[in-house]
Amino acid sequence: MTQSPLIIHPTTQLHIDMISQNLPHALILSGPSGVGVATIAKQLAKHHGSPSLTIEPKKKGSDGKFSVDFNAGSMIIDDIRELYSSTRTKHSQKHVYVFDFGDRTMSVQAQNAFLKLLEEPQDGTHFILATHRLDKLLPTIISRSQTIQILPVLQEQTDELLNSVSNIDQTKRSRLQFIAKGLPAEIIRLQEDDAYYEKRIKIMQDAKTMISGTPYEKLLTAHAYKDDRSGAVTLLGDMMMQLTVVLKSTKNTAQAAKLTQLIDTQDALNVNGNIRLHLARSVV
Structure with missing residues:
Protein backbone atom coordinates (compact mmCIF):
# COMPACT_ATOMS: atom_id res chain seq x y z
CA MET A 1 0.00 0.00 0.00
CA ILE A 150 -0.34 0.44 14.93
CA LEU A 151 2.65 1.99 16.68
CA PRO A 152 2.96 5.66 17.67
CA VAL A 153 5.18 7.39 15.12
CA LEU A 154 8.82 8.23 15.78
CA GLN A 155 9.88 11.50 17.43
CA GLU A 156 11.38 12.75 14.16
CA GLN A 157 8.08 12.03 12.41
CA THR A 158 6.20 13.99 15.06
CA ASP A 159 8.66 16.87 14.62
CA GLU A 160 8.25 16.72 10.85
CA LEU A 161 4.47 16.91 11.17
CA LEU A 162 4.64 19.83 13.62
CA ASN A 163 7.09 21.63 11.33
CA SER A 164 4.58 21.33 8.49
CA VAL A 165 1.82 22.98 10.53
CA SER A 166 1.35 26.67 9.75
CA ASN A 167 0.47 29.41 12.25
CA ILE A 168 1.64 27.57 15.35
CA ASP A 169 3.50 29.33 18.15
CA GLN A 170 5.95 27.67 20.53
CA THR A 171 3.40 27.35 23.33
CA LYS A 172 0.92 25.48 21.15
CA ARG A 173 3.69 23.37 19.64
CA SER A 174 4.83 22.31 23.12
CA ARG A 175 1.27 21.46 24.11
CA LEU A 176 0.69 19.40 20.97
CA GLN A 177 3.98 17.62 21.59
CA PHE A 178 2.95 16.72 25.14
CA ILE A 179 -0.69 15.79 24.50
CA ALA A 180 -0.24 13.99 21.19
CA LYS A 181 3.37 12.84 20.92
CA GLY A 182 3.52 10.05 18.37
CA LEU A 183 -0.17 10.46 17.46
CA PRO A 184 -0.44 12.10 14.02
CA ALA A 185 -4.22 11.91 13.69
CA GLU A 186 -4.61 13.58 17.09
CA ILE A 187 -2.14 16.34 16.20
CA ILE A 188 -4.04 17.09 13.01
CA ARG A 189 -7.38 17.17 14.83
CA LEU A 190 -6.02 19.43 17.57
CA GLN A 191 -4.65 21.83 14.99
CA GLU A 192 -7.75 21.92 12.80
CA ASP A 193 -10.46 21.98 15.49
CA ASP A 194 -10.07 24.99 17.81
CA ALA A 195 -12.94 23.95 20.08
CA TYR A 196 -11.49 20.47 20.51
CA TYR A 197 -8.04 21.95 21.19
CA GLU A 198 -9.38 24.22 23.94
CA LYS A 199 -11.29 21.33 25.49
CA ARG A 200 -8.18 19.14 25.53
CA ILE A 201 -6.08 21.89 27.12
CA LYS A 202 -8.74 22.32 29.83
CA ILE A 203 -8.74 18.57 30.52
CA MET A 204 -4.94 18.52 30.68
CA GLN A 205 -5.00 21.37 33.21
CA ASP A 206 -7.72 19.61 35.21
CA ALA A 207 -5.57 16.47 35.26
CA LYS A 208 -2.77 18.48 36.84
CA THR A 209 -5.21 19.71 39.49
CA MET A 210 -6.38 16.14 40.15
CA ILE A 211 -2.78 15.12 40.80
CA SER A 212 -1.38 18.06 42.75
CA GLY A 213 -4.34 20.19 43.87
CA THR A 214 -5.87 20.41 47.32
CA PRO A 215 -8.51 17.78 48.28
CA TYR A 216 -11.23 20.39 47.76
CA GLU A 217 -9.89 21.36 44.31
CA LYS A 218 -9.72 17.69 43.33
CA LEU A 219 -13.31 16.97 44.40
CA LEU A 220 -14.54 20.13 42.65
CA THR A 221 -12.75 19.11 39.46
CA ALA A 222 -14.06 15.53 39.63
CA HIS A 223 -17.61 16.85 40.10
CA ALA A 224 -17.34 18.80 36.83
CA TYR A 225 -17.01 15.50 34.93
CA LYS A 226 -19.87 13.61 36.61
CA ASP A 227 -22.01 13.70 33.45
CA ASP A 228 -19.21 13.50 30.88
CA ARG A 229 -18.00 9.91 30.51
CA SER A 230 -15.78 10.60 27.49
CA GLY A 231 -14.22 13.62 29.19
CA ALA A 232 -13.69 11.65 32.41
CA VAL A 233 -11.91 8.85 30.53
CA THR A 234 -9.68 11.42 28.82
CA LEU A 235 -9.04 13.13 32.17
CA LEU A 236 -7.84 9.84 33.64
CA GLY A 237 -5.65 9.25 30.61
CA ASP A 238 -4.03 12.67 31.05
CA MET A 239 -3.50 11.98 34.75
CA MET A 240 -1.78 8.71 33.89
CA MET A 241 0.38 10.43 31.30
CA GLN A 242 1.47 13.11 33.78
CA LEU A 243 2.14 10.56 36.52
CA THR A 244 4.22 8.49 34.11
CA VAL A 245 6.43 11.51 33.44
CA VAL A 246 6.90 11.96 37.20
CA LEU A 247 7.73 8.28 37.70
CA LYS A 248 10.42 8.43 35.02
CA SER A 249 12.33 10.98 37.06
CA THR A 250 11.71 9.61 40.54
CA LYS A 251 10.94 6.18 41.99
CA ASN A 252 7.83 6.71 44.09
CA THR A 253 5.88 3.71 45.37
CA ALA A 254 2.82 5.79 46.24
CA GLN A 255 2.69 7.35 42.77
CA ALA A 256 3.10 3.93 41.15
CA ALA A 257 0.17 2.62 43.20
CA LYS A 258 -1.83 5.70 42.18
CA LEU A 259 -1.11 4.96 38.52
CA THR A 260 -2.44 1.41 38.93
CA GLN A 261 -5.58 2.79 40.60
CA LEU A 262 -6.14 5.21 37.71
CA ILE A 263 -5.87 2.39 35.18
CA ASP A 264 -8.50 0.42 37.11
CA THR A 265 -10.73 3.51 37.31
CA GLN A 266 -10.50 4.14 33.58
CA ASP A 267 -11.34 0.50 32.86
CA ALA A 268 -14.39 0.80 35.13
CA LEU A 269 -15.64 3.88 33.28
CA ASN A 270 -15.13 2.19 29.92
CA VAL A 271 -17.61 -0.49 30.99
CA ASN A 272 -20.17 2.10 32.13
CA GLY A 273 -19.14 2.33 35.79
CA ASN A 274 -20.55 5.21 37.85
CA ILE A 275 -18.55 8.30 36.86
CA ARG A 276 -19.01 10.29 40.06
CA LEU A 277 -18.26 7.33 42.32
CA HIS A 278 -15.12 6.19 40.52
CA LEU A 279 -13.67 9.68 40.09
CA ALA A 280 -14.28 10.38 43.78
CA ARG A 281 -12.42 7.19 44.66
CA SER A 282 -9.50 8.31 42.52
CA VAL A 283 -9.27 11.49 44.61
CA VAL A 284 -9.32 10.06 48.14
Whole structure:
Protein backbone atom coordinates (compact mmCIF):
# COMPACT_ATOMS: atom_id res chain seq x y z
CA MET A 1 0.00 0.00 0.00
CA THR A 2 1.38 3.42 -0.93
CA GLN A 3 2.49 5.63 1.98
CA SER A 4 -0.53 7.66 3.05
CA PRO A 5 -0.68 11.39 3.83
CA LEU A 6 -1.16 10.29 7.44
CA ILE A 7 2.26 9.65 8.92
CA ILE A 8 2.82 6.00 9.87
CA HIS A 9 5.60 4.37 11.89
CA PRO A 10 8.06 2.65 9.47
CA THR A 11 7.58 -0.77 11.10
CA THR A 12 3.81 -0.40 10.95
CA GLN A 13 4.04 0.68 7.30
CA LEU A 14 6.07 -2.44 6.51
CA HIS A 15 3.47 -4.72 8.12
CA ILE A 16 0.62 -2.95 6.30
CA ASP A 17 2.38 -3.22 2.94
CA MET A 18 2.97 -6.94 3.49
CA ILE A 19 -0.57 -7.79 4.56
CA SER A 20 -2.06 -5.62 1.83
CA GLN A 21 -0.61 -8.00 -0.77
CA ASN A 22 -2.94 -10.74 0.47
CA LEU A 23 -5.68 -9.19 2.60
CA PRO A 24 -7.00 -11.71 5.16
CA HIS A 25 -10.67 -12.40 5.72
CA ALA A 26 -10.46 -10.57 9.07
CA LEU A 27 -7.85 -8.04 10.14
CA ILE A 28 -7.57 -6.15 13.43
CA LEU A 29 -5.74 -2.82 13.54
CA SER A 30 -5.10 -1.91 17.16
CA GLY A 31 -3.38 1.17 18.54
CA PRO A 32 -3.72 4.14 20.88
CA SER A 33 -6.35 6.81 20.30
CA GLY A 34 -5.06 9.39 17.84
CA VAL A 35 -2.60 7.14 16.02
CA GLY A 36 -4.92 6.77 13.03
CA VAL A 37 -6.23 3.18 13.10
CA ALA A 38 -9.52 4.04 11.37
CA THR A 39 -7.84 6.14 8.68
CA ILE A 40 -5.38 3.35 7.92
CA ALA A 41 -8.23 0.82 7.78
CA LYS A 42 -10.21 2.95 5.34
CA GLN A 43 -7.15 3.48 3.16
CA LEU A 44 -6.58 -0.27 3.04
CA ALA A 45 -10.19 -0.79 1.96
CA LYS A 46 -9.87 1.91 -0.71
CA HIS A 47 -6.59 0.41 -1.92
CA HIS A 48 -8.44 -2.84 -2.63
CA GLY A 49 -11.14 -1.07 -4.62
CA SER A 50 -13.87 -1.46 -2.03
CA PRO A 51 -16.76 0.99 -1.79
CA SER A 52 -17.02 2.90 1.49
CA LEU A 53 -18.47 0.41 3.99
CA THR A 54 -18.03 1.62 7.56
CA ILE A 55 -19.77 0.39 10.71
CA GLU A 56 -19.66 2.79 13.67
CA PRO A 57 -20.83 2.71 17.31
CA LYS A 58 -24.41 3.85 17.88
CA LYS A 59 -26.64 4.76 20.78
CA LYS A 60 -30.42 4.74 21.02
CA GLY A 61 -31.92 8.19 21.52
CA SER A 62 -35.04 9.22 23.39
CA ASP A 63 -36.98 8.81 20.13
CA GLY A 64 -36.00 5.15 20.00
CA LYS A 65 -33.77 5.63 16.96
CA PHE A 66 -30.06 4.80 16.82
CA SER A 67 -27.46 7.39 15.84
CA VAL A 68 -23.66 7.33 15.66
CA ASP A 69 -22.09 8.06 19.05
CA PHE A 70 -18.36 7.54 19.63
CA ASN A 71 -18.63 8.72 23.24
CA ALA A 72 -21.31 6.41 24.63
CA GLY A 73 -22.37 4.10 21.81
CA SER A 74 -21.43 0.56 20.85
CA MET A 75 -21.57 -1.67 17.80
CA ILE A 76 -25.19 -2.78 17.79
CA ILE A 77 -26.41 -6.27 16.96
CA ASP A 78 -28.88 -4.92 14.37
CA ASP A 79 -25.94 -3.73 12.25
CA ILE A 80 -24.27 -7.13 12.56
CA ARG A 81 -27.47 -8.89 11.48
CA GLU A 82 -27.82 -6.53 8.52
CA LEU A 83 -24.19 -7.16 7.67
CA TYR A 84 -24.81 -10.90 7.72
CA SER A 85 -27.54 -10.48 5.11
CA SER A 86 -25.55 -8.14 2.86
CA THR A 87 -22.47 -10.38 2.83
CA ARG A 88 -24.49 -13.31 1.47
CA THR A 89 -24.74 -11.45 -1.85
CA LYS A 90 -21.91 -11.95 -4.35
CA HIS A 91 -20.23 -8.82 -5.73
CA SER A 92 -17.99 -8.22 -8.72
CA GLN A 93 -15.50 -6.26 -6.58
CA LYS A 94 -14.01 -6.78 -3.14
CA HIS A 95 -16.09 -5.55 -0.23
CA VAL A 96 -14.03 -4.49 2.77
CA TYR A 97 -16.12 -3.63 5.82
CA VAL A 98 -14.39 -1.31 8.30
CA PHE A 99 -15.46 -1.42 11.94
CA ASP A 100 -14.49 1.99 13.32
CA PHE A 101 -14.71 1.32 17.06
CA GLY A 102 -12.85 4.32 18.43
CA ASP A 103 -12.72 3.69 22.18
CA ARG A 104 -15.99 1.76 22.11
CA THR A 105 -16.64 -1.94 21.55
CA MET A 106 -19.33 -4.52 20.74
CA SER A 107 -21.58 -6.18 23.26
CA VAL A 108 -20.88 -9.87 23.83
CA GLN A 109 -24.15 -10.62 22.01
CA ALA A 110 -23.05 -8.60 18.97
CA GLN A 111 -19.59 -10.18 19.02
CA ASN A 112 -21.08 -13.67 19.05
CA ALA A 113 -23.20 -12.70 16.05
CA PHE A 114 -20.10 -11.35 14.31
CA LEU A 115 -18.33 -14.67 14.93
CA LYS A 116 -20.83 -16.33 12.60
CA LEU A 117 -19.56 -14.09 9.80
CA LEU A 118 -15.99 -15.12 10.52
CA GLU A 119 -16.95 -18.79 10.59
CA GLU A 120 -18.58 -18.56 7.15
CA PRO A 121 -16.10 -16.60 4.99
CA GLN A 122 -17.32 -15.39 1.61
CA ASP A 123 -15.00 -14.85 -1.36
CA GLY A 124 -14.19 -11.17 -1.83
CA THR A 125 -15.54 -10.16 1.59
CA HIS A 126 -13.15 -8.82 4.23
CA PHE A 127 -13.47 -7.20 7.65
CA ILE A 128 -11.08 -4.70 9.22
CA LEU A 129 -11.61 -3.93 12.90
CA ALA A 130 -10.01 -0.60 13.87
CA THR A 131 -9.91 -0.36 17.65
CA HIS A 132 -8.14 1.27 20.59
CA ARG A 133 -9.43 -1.46 22.93
CA LEU A 134 -8.17 -4.81 21.73
CA ASP A 135 -8.73 -6.15 25.25
CA LYS A 136 -12.49 -5.74 24.79
CA LEU A 137 -12.72 -8.15 21.85
CA LEU A 138 -13.53 -11.80 22.48
CA PRO A 139 -10.48 -14.10 22.29
CA THR A 140 -12.32 -16.15 19.66
CA ILE A 141 -12.57 -13.09 17.38
CA ILE A 142 -8.89 -12.27 17.89
CA SER A 143 -7.85 -15.86 17.19
CA ARG A 144 -9.78 -15.87 13.89
CA SER A 145 -8.20 -12.59 12.76
CA GLN A 146 -4.74 -11.33 11.91
CA THR A 147 -3.65 -8.41 14.07
CA ILE A 148 -1.36 -5.45 13.38
CA GLN A 149 -0.34 -3.16 16.21
CA ILE A 150 -0.34 0.44 14.93
CA LEU A 151 2.65 1.99 16.68
CA PRO A 152 2.96 5.66 17.67
CA VAL A 153 5.18 7.39 15.12
CA LEU A 154 8.82 8.23 15.78
CA GLN A 155 9.88 11.50 17.43
CA GLU A 156 11.38 12.75 14.16
CA GLN A 157 8.08 12.03 12.41
CA THR A 158 6.20 13.99 15.06
CA ASP A 159 8.66 16.87 14.62
CA GLU A 160 8.25 16.72 10.85
CA LEU A 161 4.47 16.91 11.17
CA LEU A 162 4.64 19.83 13.62
CA ASN A 163 7.09 21.63 11.33
CA SER A 164 4.58 21.33 8.49
CA VAL A 165 1.82 22.98 10.53
CA SER A 166 1.35 26.67 9.75
CA ASN A 167 0.47 29.41 12.25
CA ILE A 168 1.64 27.57 15.35
CA ASP A 169 3.50 29.33 18.15
CA GLN A 170 5.95 27.67 20.53
CA THR A 171 3.40 27.35 23.33
CA LYS A 172 0.92 25.48 21.15
CA ARG A 173 3.69 23.37 19.64
CA SER A 174 4.83 22.31 23.12
CA ARG A 175 1.27 21.46 24.11
CA LEU A 176 0.69 19.40 20.97
CA GLN A 177 3.98 17.62 21.59
CA PHE A 178 2.95 16.72 25.14
CA ILE A 179 -0.69 15.79 24.50
CA ALA A 180 -0.24 13.99 21.19
CA LYS A 181 3.37 12.84 20.92
CA GLY A 182 3.52 10.05 18.37
CA LEU A 183 -0.17 10.46 17.46
CA PRO A 184 -0.44 12.10 14.02
CA ALA A 185 -4.22 11.91 13.69
CA GLU A 186 -4.61 13.58 17.09
CA ILE A 187 -2.14 16.34 16.20
CA ILE A 188 -4.04 17.09 13.01
CA ARG A 189 -7.38 17.17 14.83
CA LEU A 190 -6.02 19.43 17.57
CA GLN A 191 -4.65 21.83 14.99
CA GLU A 192 -7.75 21.92 12.80
CA ASP A 193 -10.46 21.98 15.49
CA ASP A 194 -10.07 24.99 17.81
CA ALA A 195 -12.94 23.95 20.08
CA TYR A 196 -11.49 20.47 20.51
CA TYR A 197 -8.04 21.95 21.19
CA GLU A 198 -9.38 24.22 23.94
CA LYS A 199 -11.29 21.33 25.49
CA ARG A 200 -8.18 19.14 25.53
CA ILE A 201 -6.08 21.89 27.12
CA LYS A 202 -8.74 22.32 29.83
CA ILE A 203 -8.74 18.57 30.52
CA MET A 204 -4.94 18.52 30.68
CA GLN A 205 -5.00 21.37 33.21
CA ASP A 206 -7.72 19.61 35.21
CA ALA A 207 -5.57 16.47 35.26
CA LYS A 208 -2.77 18.48 36.84
CA THR A 209 -5.21 19.71 39.49
CA MET A 210 -6.38 16.14 40.15
CA ILE A 211 -2.78 15.12 40.80
CA SER A 212 -1.38 18.06 42.75
CA GLY A 213 -4.34 20.19 43.87
CA THR A 214 -5.87 20.41 47.32
CA PRO A 215 -8.51 17.78 48.28
CA TYR A 216 -11.23 20.39 47.76
CA GLU A 217 -9.89 21.36 44.31
CA LYS A 218 -9.72 17.69 43.33
CA LEU A 219 -13.31 16.97 44.40
CA LEU A 220 -14.54 20.13 42.65
CA THR A 221 -12.75 19.11 39.46
CA ALA A 222 -14.06 15.53 39.63
CA HIS A 223 -17.61 16.85 40.10
CA ALA A 224 -17.34 18.80 36.83
CA TYR A 225 -17.01 15.50 34.93
CA LYS A 226 -19.87 13.61 36.61
CA ASP A 227 -22.01 13.70 33.45
CA ASP A 228 -19.21 13.50 30.88
CA ARG A 229 -18.00 9.91 30.51
CA SER A 230 -15.78 10.60 27.49
CA GLY A 231 -14.22 13.62 29.19
CA ALA A 232 -13.69 11.65 32.41
CA VAL A 233 -11.91 8.85 30.53
CA THR A 234 -9.68 11.42 28.82
CA LEU A 235 -9.04 13.13 32.17
CA LEU A 236 -7.84 9.84 33.64
CA GLY A 237 -5.65 9.25 30.61
CA ASP A 238 -4.03 12.67 31.05
CA MET A 239 -3.50 11.98 34.75
CA MET A 240 -1.78 8.71 33.89
CA MET A 241 0.38 10.43 31.30
CA GLN A 242 1.47 13.11 33.78
CA LEU A 243 2.14 10.56 36.52
CA THR A 244 4.22 8.49 34.11
CA VAL A 245 6.43 11.51 33.44
CA VAL A 246 6.90 11.96 37.20
CA LEU A 247 7.73 8.28 37.70
CA LYS A 248 10.42 8.43 35.02
CA SER A 249 12.33 10.98 37.06
CA THR A 250 11.71 9.61 40.54
CA LYS A 251 10.94 6.18 41.99
CA ASN A 252 7.83 6.71 44.09
CA THR A 253 5.88 3.71 45.37
CA ALA A 254 2.82 5.79 46.24
CA GLN A 255 2.69 7.35 42.77
CA ALA A 256 3.10 3.93 41.15
CA ALA A 257 0.17 2.62 43.20
CA LYS A 258 -1.83 5.70 42.18
CA LEU A 259 -1.11 4.96 38.52
CA THR A 260 -2.44 1.41 38.93
CA GLN A 261 -5.58 2.79 40.60
CA LEU A 262 -6.14 5.21 37.71
CA ILE A 263 -5.87 2.39 35.18
CA ASP A 264 -8.50 0.42 37.11
CA THR A 265 -10.73 3.51 37.31
CA GLN A 266 -10.50 4.14 33.58
CA ASP A 267 -11.34 0.50 32.86
CA ALA A 268 -14.39 0.80 35.13
CA LEU A 269 -15.64 3.88 33.28
CA ASN A 270 -15.13 2.19 29.92
CA VAL A 271 -17.61 -0.49 30.99
CA ASN A 272 -20.17 2.10 32.13
CA GLY A 273 -19.14 2.33 35.79
CA ASN A 274 -20.55 5.21 37.85
CA ILE A 275 -18.55 8.30 36.86
CA ARG A 276 -19.01 10.29 40.06
CA LEU A 277 -18.26 7.33 42.32
CA HIS A 278 -15.12 6.19 40.52
CA LEU A 279 -13.67 9.68 40.09
CA ALA A 280 -14.28 10.38 43.78
CA ARG A 281 -12.42 7.19 44.66
CA SER A 282 -9.50 8.31 42.52
CA VAL A 283 -9.27 11.49 44.61
CA VAL A 284 -9.32 10.06 48.14
